[in-house]
Amino acid sequence: MAKKRLDFMNALKAHWSIKVVFAIWALFGIGSTVLTYAPQSWQSKAYMGQYLPEISLSTWMIGALVLLVVFLFEAAFKAYASAHESQPSTTTQSSPAPVQLGISPASGGNATARIGDIIINTAPPPTPPAPRAVPLPRKEKIVHIEPPVPLLDWVRMDNEEIWKKSGPRGGGVQALLLPFYFDPHKSDSGLYMEYTKVHLEFTPDDLSLGKFRVDHGCWLNETYNTTTISLGETKHLVLVLESPDDSDPPWAVSTNRTGYDWYKKHDVSMELIKLPRVPYSIKSVLIWGGNSEFKRVYTFKLDLTKRLS
16 A cells, blocks of 8 residues: 555655646745845736736736646546556456356256355256157059060041041051050059150161151040050050052151140141151150150161062
């Protein structure tokens, strides 16, 4: 405590305002002493009343006292602040109370912490949720279509422009049909193939002739380019039509009936594509499903250098 008081007094003496006050006091003391022994002429010239306005002595003293008090308070405050900043903190930090941990059997295994006189019961950590069961990937249903092998038959177009089998005496033409057999022995039960359609691609051995494509193959006995195939059922697609005239090439058939409003986009219900009499590699793409999400691709050779017989 004594050390703090000493530091405060030293800081107060070092403040500039205190030095100014003492300098003024010393100056007035020296001046008054000199004037006391000076000649009368000097004393008359040094009389301050002739230079100052007419103010009572009490007013001057009160003003000087107020100014002195302001200086002293300001110097004392700064000295006090400076003395406290220069001293390191002597606050003693109490050591933490011992912590006791224990397991209370009656509380179901909860941990109890004792900090001084305070007892804290901590609950056990929450049990993590059981992991979600990851669903097994769905097994794809097995659809087995027997690889199609072209077969020769007779077909004709009825009054509604739908292709049907006719027989040799039914007034039709010879045709190669492509059968698609939905094998029930090698496929899963309870299945059927809806919205089934076929895209054909004829690639001549002579590549200079270019490829011939059938965008929408023609099914027998179907109005549109799609059909439904059930288990154990066979549906036939028109692959090639033979020309009645020996001098004309065979034709591939592409239907334009892709919907009920097909006539708004096309003038005729089908198109005949002439095929040169050369050997071909044929790719047949079988597509089914409401969004055409399933398909099978079959390839085979076909020689059209001679007439169908």
